[in-house]
Amino acid sequence: xxxxxxxxxxxxxxxxxxxxxxxxxxxxxxxxxxxxxxxxxxxxxxxxxxxxxxxxxxxxxxxxxxxxxxxxxxxxxxxxxxxxxxxxxxxxxxxxxxxxxxxxxxxxxxxxxxxxxxxxxxxxxxxxxxxxxxxxxxxxxxxxxxxxxxxxxxxxxxxxxxxxxxxxxxxxxxxxxxxxxxxxxxxxxxx
Numbered sequence: 257x258x259x260x261x262x263x264x265x266x267x268x269x270x271x272x273x274x275x276x277x278x279x280x281x282x283x284x285x286x287x288x289x290x291x292x293x294x295x296x297x298x299x300x301x302x303x304x305x306x307x308x309x310x311x312x313x314x315x316x317x318x319x320x321x322x323x324x325x326x327x328x329x330x331x332x333x334x335x336x337x338x339x340x341x342x343x344x345x346x347x348x349x350x351x352x353x354x355x356x357x358x359x360x361x362x363x364x365x366x367x368x369x370x371x372x373x374x375x376x377x378x379x380x381x382x383x384x385x386x387x388x389x390x391x392x393x394x395x396x397x398x399x400x401x402x403x404x405x406x407x408x409x410x411x412x413x414x415x416x417x418x419x420x421x422x423x424x425x426x427x428x429x430x431x432x433x434x435x436x437x438x439x440x441x442x443x444x445x446x447x
Contacts, residue, residue: 286314330417334409339365340373341410347383352398355388359397382406
């Protein structure tokens, strides 16, 4: 069964110690992947608008993934995750008026998964769920009074990582990146 799964895949040369084992070649980095993609000639020309669009969206996706992974590594030191931090941020920003489904959608977490995370946040006495004043079938989420020190700890750690990441980026370049991304985001909602 294993042979069929790996059929057609290239493998790295086997060393004597690893003889008989499948050793996959590592995936290339994004630049090498792009080069191979363009050399195939099946998609679009190097330097074309399509190539530029490809490079931009690949870079944005890669940045988002790497940021989330790196932030999770840092937050794990204090028993938190990026999803919990982002959820707590939006709960605070909504001032106790956001519903579970609104926050789950904003954070990009499926409803049942978000509900389990809220259960844990409630047990830690960071949030409280209440029946909505406008619709008793709906729950709103609010921070508890004692949540502020925990949020500050998470925010400070995130700010330190963000500062290290962006310290050598010129503020004008950063502002230009932000402006472009803010122009593109609403289009994604309309497509």
